[in-house]
Amino acid sequence: MKIRFYNAKILTLNEEEKFEVVEGELWTKDNLIAYIGQGKENKEEKWDRQIDAKGNLLMPGFKNAHTHTAMTFLRSFADDLPLQSWLYESVFPREGQLTEDDIYWLDILGIMEYLTSGVTSNFDMYFFPEKNAKASIDCGFRTVQTSGLNNFGGTIEQLEEHYNIVNDMGELSSFILGFHAEYTTSKELMEGVASLAEKYHSPVFLHNAETALEVKECKERWGMTPTQLTDSLGMYQYGGGGYHCVHMEDADFEIFKKRGLTAVTNPASNLKLASGVAPIKRYLDEGIALAIGTDGPASNNCLDMFREMFLTTALAKVRENDAACVPAEDVLYMATTAGAKCMGLDDCDRLAVGKKADIVMIDLQQPNMQPENNTVKNIVYSGSKSNVALTMVNGKVLYEAGKFDIGFEPSEIYAKANAVIGRMK
């Protein structure tokens, strides 16, 4: 399969890892980017498709670096509630009723939403990892999974099995070690994860310092923060990171630096659940890698990386009382390149020859992208799902002009999702 995009603006990274916009063509061959450069005569080429980008922008797909995709069924089901009643009365009892089959359909609804927002891969934590992977693979979407292992579900043996099975399901599916969080997981289980990390040379991810209460209780239990405790268990010999990372202490930053960990920020969820505002500027100042995720659709309630990007910088500005901090370029890097790196997707981290063809076309001919003073700032401060003209994953166009090509009719997926929650009402 050979696809030629022409009349395009193309967002690349230069040698200093800074974004640049070049004009010309981008060709894909099968699942890879085959050429980026000036338009050139190619009468010999047999194209399967030629796409006139009409001056619009090709950019790397967004990497949603933390989510629980299948929670789509709980979107707007029980919001505006105190956190504890939301979790214990609304979320947990219904999650317990989910079947493998439910997960499959709820995942596909989430994948559709990712495609509308230019997301080409997600870093997912949820139940039934094989089924989860199958949903992605069937759609042609790329999913990296981690485990939500905790005291109420899962064993180290199962985790190892999932690690091996999901990593063996083809190039759209991979698995990185992890567990739910310190506050839900015994020391024995955490030690088991650390052993597997040592065995497989895998990074480890977990919910870390999402709320002040979580950190306070961890310190009461262990005399250490979640970062310090997990590090003391030898968790990060091969890196990894934390989701949320809102309430951090000086020593935690030191560990993140020393171990090369990534802080995955989830700003919309942190607001909506009243968790706090993460110290993004300090991570940047200390050279700690940052990525961005939506968290699950029950706590957000949407899977929209444009909203997350705006929040990542705008909340930092008000937190630090500094309108100049966390510039747009850094945020776009987090949402694309840095996200890919923390997800083990180094071959999807930018538009360059030989990289995977995970590409979004951004419609610049809409009023919110005009005038064209600065393309990157326009995307981060003013961009919207309505600007996503096309989303390609692994060389295949899965979404274009509002239509999906994932092998399912939207109406079928919506009916399935409504049926799942309908059963539980």
Next chain:
Amino acid sequence: MKIRFYNAKILTLNEEEKFEVVEGELWTKDNLIAYIGQGKENKEEKWDRQIDAKGNLLMPGFKNAHTHTAMTFLRSFADDLPLQSWLYESVFPREGQLTEDDIYWLDILGIMEYLTSGVTSNFDMYFFPEKNAKASIDCGFRTVQTSGLNNFGGTIEQLEEHYNIVNDMGELSSFILGFHAEYTTSKELMEGVASLAEKYHSPVFLHNAETALEVKECKERWGMTPTQLTDSLGMYQYGGGGYHCVHMEDADFEIFKKRGLTAVTNPASNLKLASGVAPIKRYLDEGIALAIGTDGPASNNCLDMFREMFLTTALAKVRENDAACVPAEDVLYMATTAGAKCMGLDDCDRLAVGKKADIVMIDLQQPNMQPENNTVKNIVYSGSKSNVALTMVNGKVLYEAGKFDIGFEPSEIYAKANAVIGRMK
């Protein structure tokens, strides 16, 4: 002109001013809503157009209750700068170069963006009010203006002239008294505004308590906050309100209550310029009217009421450490009905027979609106410009399926906007 929407869900307000979704039809006749109810035989009716809503939602258009529309030319021109350099080095010198003709084209760019976000009227403060009104009228869009009068531009005589002229330009144009802010305006000018308010029985609006510095310096000058000072000048005999209203004291809340003033919140701008987070929950608790605005596109950088709605509730939740506060229903009311009321648009405040036909159709058949657990929560927490299928102002469809019917080609407007800023680079 008679238009029939059928197979629709219709968002109405019940007798307790709570949103309800009814299924059926909505008819417009000329610029008014003529019928809402069950589908019925009407073989006699001669329709100019019949629109199958396909189960999607008709709702009142959003009211953008504070903006500086023509600042579109500065979108993404100079962000990530400290506030003072942004204002004094980037914004002011370029605003000084704007011609009446520039304003016209820059306004139309903003109006296009409003239509993509389901906004059917704006409350605008900028230069050249007649030209500003003409841009709206020519597009078929509804604009309420106030004055940006301050020590550096304008007189009370001019303000009175604008008040009379702009209020006399037809039903799409109106004008409410106002001035820029206490920190830019002499006591004499403010007294002049108060006299005009008395003469014309007009409400008065101004930027109020946007930053902590503004309030501090006002208290140093006058021993009072901006709210207290302006009230002491007799400004609010006929109501009005403030834009931003972030840094408020107890006595200020009392004045807002006593005078029936509206606090217009601008959360994206308040974040991006590091101004702070407004006390939305307290306004609600005290029964003070709230409306929502985008502020201008240079400080936001987009004109998207979906983003503002999410921020209005999400920021309140983290500010109050209360995930239950400021529920979605209240936020949607602010963005529609309450906005209309503070803008003097009581005839555009809801979908009901006899009201102006300022209507948005929301596409519910997109993944971010599924499952349909709660339509209002879906709109506020998960809604996006991509859900705006159609925007009608005053009975005329101005935007539908991504296309504009405003008498201008988008490419022409984009070229004009790029030329304005191009001239100033």
